[in-house]
Amino acid sequence: MITNYFTLRALVDEWQDLVGSRLGDAFSHHRGEVSLTFYEGESEASIVVGTTGNPLYVFRHDGYNRPKRNVVTLFEQIFDRTLIGLHIAQRDRLVRFDFGDVELLILPYGPRANVLVVDAEGNVRGALRNENALVGIVAPRAVAASDVPESLDEFERAMTAARGKTARRIRRVVPLFDDLLAHEVCHRAGIDPDNEIDSTSFKLLYESALTVRARLDTPSPHLYYDESWVRHFSLIELQHLSGAFEGRSVGNTTEGVRMAVRAALARRAFEADHGPLLRGLRREAEAAARSVERMLEEMSSPSRADLYERYGHLLMAHRPEASPDVEQVTVADLFDGGMVDIPLDKRLSVIENAERYYDRARTTRRAREASEARLDAALSRREQLEAALNEIAGVSSLKELRAAEERHRAVVALVASQREASPEANPYRLVSFRGYDILIGRNARLNDRLTFGIANKHDLWLHARGTAGSHVIIRRNRDEVVPREVIERAASLAAWYSKARGSHLVPVMLTERKFVRKPKGALPGAVVVDREEVYMVEPEPIQPSN
16 A cells, blocks of 8 residues: 555655755665655755565655665756645646656556656656656646545446456445455455455445545554564554454554555565575575485495405406406405406406506595595585574564574575576586596586587597486597596596496497587487497596595
8 A cells, every 4th residue: 555545645745844845866776766865954854766566665764875886866957956846646646746847756656657857848858767768758647536436326336337356346446445445445344355246235335435535534554564574554444454464553654654665675675585595595405415315325335445456456366367358357266265257458468457456446445535525524514504494494584584694604605606606607517637627518408518619629528328428528639649547537427427327337439529410400418429439437426536
């Protein structure tokens, strides 16, 4: 009811003390809002008009407070003019600040809400919104809305002609009544506002409408609270809200509207911040829980380091003769008895295979130690996120939200950074290994961007063969020979970031980027590869250091 005609009329009556003062400033600090400051001697008062969003508003506060940044000055052509009259149109919500040969016209309603500078001929000379389109046209003129009909017969004919449920019909018959007032009429008449009307109810509704209309001429401003929030302002006491809200009377309309608007703006700010933050915390908490679960599952399986070391010892102890291209040897198990099959890289000698298993054992142990450290960090992060989520889910005011954000500053900053850092800004994971940069695509669409938008034609391109997964790029100069251990590391990452991650060995394609092409009409991430080599590797994730 903040911009209802009767509320605006009451405000104009209370603001007549501004007549005789001068307009000292007009500025906008928020989109669609203007602050008009009037001064007389040492006295200053500001009228603030909001023309976008929900709610639209007009309110007054004492003093003058112009921000130092992000401020636009408006309506300088009427600065220092004396206000000679302040009026509201009869049964219309046009509010006029009259400066003699020019006036400020406030239209606080609908999608075209605005503040206009209008000359003596009625033409627009300035505007808060859409100025370029409006300057020079004729300003809107007042059109009086219908009041409560003068007779029961006229009321009954109008209600019968209207369509819809009872409260909706009342609003059509009495456009000066907003939804709150229409429901109040129904309540006082004992009629359900959401039902169809019958002929026996017209008299009760008409008498109730007359009663409500008479009370609007002698305002008794009330605010209605839902817990700590102001939910409604009304120019009169609303009986139909008494059960659901706590009603409090206020000294005058100016005070009530100011409190209601500021509460509404605070609620809007709270909802704009609270909802996204809560969703972000839930998302991060769920991700942290999944991460911990995955790490615990990985840690529950025995480390392969001992197996790799045992293979190395057995190969060094037996030093079996291996024929060329042999991919496996069988030797006696000196530790547990029996025989054991040991996979070989057919391109390496037996001794080189043993050294390779020793290297794998060392790498796997380091990875295990790093995994334990990451698990501790993940558990701590999950705990912090859950604590922040539980507290912030329970706050109900902007003040409480800000205090909770301060107490959980680290995780709130994490959520904020996740909102700001979109995949478009960072389409790949980056790993540095032995001085080479390895780039790993994040999803199918970003795989295309990595391969065809970021990679150079001489870079090496890798992908798990025969399954979906990330495109992986090794940065290199033209004709540069990349060490085998770098290729194998990149291949193990390509295997890890594929749907074959659970396999013991995964075939990974390698070629130069220039031999990768995308067929017309292919799905995101789908490519055709020429001149490929295939490496059989074990999937291994990104490690904290190499």
